Amino acid sequence: MTRKIFQSIIGVAVAVLLGSVLIVMGVLYSYFEEESMDQLRNEAAYAASGIETMGVEYLDGISKQDDSVRITLVAADGSVTYDSLMDERSMENHREREEIKAAVEKGEGSSARYSDTIDEKTINYALRLPDGSVLRVSRTQVSIWVLFQSMSQMIAIILAGAIILSCLIAYRLSRRIVRPLNEIDFEHPENTENLADYEEIRPLLNKLHLQNKMLQNEMDEREKMRREFTANVSHELKTPLTSISGFAEIIQDGFVKQEDIKKFAGKIFDEAQRLIVLVGDVIKISQLDEGCLPYEEEEVDLFQAAGEILQRLHDPAQERGVSLHLEGDHIIHQTVKPILEEILYNLCENGIKYNREGGSVTVTVRRGEDGAEISVKDTGIGIPKPQQERIFERFYRVDKSHSKEVGGTGLGLSIVKHGAAYLGAGVSVHSEPGQGSEFILAWRGKK
Ligand code: ADP
Numbered sequence: 001m002t003r004k005i006f007q008s009i010i011g012v013a014v015a016v017l018l019g020s021v022l023i024v025m026g027v028l029y030s031y032f033e034e035e036s037m038d039q040l041r042n043e044a045a046y047a048a049s050g051i052e053t054m055g056v057e058y059l060d061g062i063s064k065q066d067d068s069v070r071i072t073l074v075a076a077d078g079s080v081t082y083d084s085l086m087d088e089r090s091m092e093n094h095r096e097r098e099e100i101k102a103a104v105e106k107g108e109g110s111s112a113r114y115s116d117t118i119d120e121k122t123i124n125y126a127l128r129l130p131d132g133s134v135l136r137v138s139r140t141q142v143s144i145w146v147l148f149q150s151m152s153q154m155i156a157i158i159l160a161g162a163i164i165l166s167c168l169i170a171y172r173l174s175r176r177i178v179r180p181l182n183e184i185d186f187e188h189p190e191n192t193e194n195l196a197d198y199e200e201i202r203p204l205l206n207k208l209h210l211q212n213k214m215l216q217n218e219m220d221e222r223e224k225m226r227r228e229f230t231a232n233v234s235h236e237l238k239t240p241l242t243s244i245s246g247f248a249e250i251i252q253d254g255f256v257k258q259e260d261i262k263k264f265a266g267k268i269f270d271e272a273q274r275l276i277v278l279v280g281d282v283i284k285i286s287q288l289d290e291g292c293l294p295y296e297e298e299e300v301d302l303f304q305a306a307g308e309i310l311q312r313l314h315d316p317a318q319e320r321g322v323s324l325h326l327e328g329d330h331i332i333h334q335t336v337k338p339i340l341e342e343i344l345y346n347l348c349e350n351g352i353k354y355n356r357e358g359g360s361v362t363v364t365v366r367r368g369e370d371g372a373e374i375s376v377k378d379t380g381i382g383i384p385k386p387q388q389e390r391i392f393e394r395f396y397r398v399d400k401s402h403s404k405e406v407g408g409t410g411l412g413l414s415i416v417k418h419g420a421a422y423l424g425a426g427v428s429v430h431s432e433p434g435q436g437s438e439f440i441l442a443w444r445g446k447k
Helices: 001-055 058-064 098-106 144-182 199-251 258-290 301-311 316-321 337-354 400-405 412-423
Strands: 069-074 080-083 108-114 120-128 134-142 299-301 323-328 332-335 362-368 372-378 425-432 435-443
Touching: 001 058, 001 069, 001 108, 001 120, 001 134, 001 144, 001 299, 058 069, 098 108, 098 120, 098 134, 134 144, 134 199, 199 258, 258 412, 299 301, 299 337, 301 316, 301 323, 301 337, 301 362, 316 323, 316 337, 332 337, 337 372, 337 412, 337 435, 412 425, 412 435
Parallel strands: 323 362
Antiparallel strands: 069 080, 069 134, 108 120, 120 134, 299 332, 362 372, 372 435, 425 435
């Protein structure tokens, strides 16, 4: 940044210097041209009165005195009758010359002409005499280009000095501009005593402070969630492990009759299964959280995928007396199939688990307002309104004992929510206690 500011200042300084030199030279040159023209005018007036009193011979006298001035006398028809520099007989007719024409018409005229090499410029002043002839006085001066060339060495020295000075000033200035920015304490932007003089950076400091605060809150929130999650996981792991250990201890101590051993072994197996499911769910949540899943997107027939899930859940549904239905269209959608299956499995499994004897679960694949949609609707116990927002939280269960009884871990809907986000979809719930629930997985913006 310091370098950029430094370069900009130098750029502006050099441009201003060059511009100034050119403007000053231009102004000076035109001033001197004006001066020369005034001088010519005086000389012409002076020569005119001389001719009037002494005749044309008078001109020979003054051209000898000042050879930088050329005097020409042009007759009313344009023919040159006298010239201080050349033989007038060899000179062409001057009627059409700009200054002569103007003098004939208006009494006086002037013009400026560059020589062939643009090194010199001739300025002319013409004055009409009482007898109708025109007296022209000319002077040659160097062109602005030559003036510039002759002064170039001096200009270069001045420019070099000015540029060195500009560099020094620019260096100090750029460091001074950047200094307050370097002095910002990004971790504690509210500590601004050293920056009190810089009103302009106060909005930036305020914004930084606000962002730091937001970041800190977010980090605190994440840390809180992580701690809660760890505590919950430990608790959830401890319960089945305590049961397993308790059952095994009773068997080990010989308190269980031979015929009951099978029953206790079954309980140990059930608790171990719960542990396996729980650990599996925790792993899925962590993977979704970190977004490091080894899956690729593919074209999936959503109707067919839902059918496969219902097929897998056929037995548990039959055990609970719940019928399964599939409706809708074969919509092909680009998505990650294993995650979609996980979502649908959890939703349909919940639809079966939290249902009543003789109830049903219907999966419908359709096109929604913004894109593909899959609805999982059951005729189960429903979810009270106040709890509907919380069921997607980790380990949140409306009825803890019922959830445990039906083998829930409290992580299913959290996996659904994270999975949907991973797929670029959203999940919503509509439910009426005693009537049933409908969970809708909807993609936005993809028809
Ligand atoms: P669980 O493993 O306990 O089923 P979930 O995260 O899947 O955990 O669901 C959280 C809670 O939401 C469940 O404990 C249950 O109380 C409620 N719930 C989820 N799905 C349904 C449903 N289809 N009908 C009624 N309640 C449901």
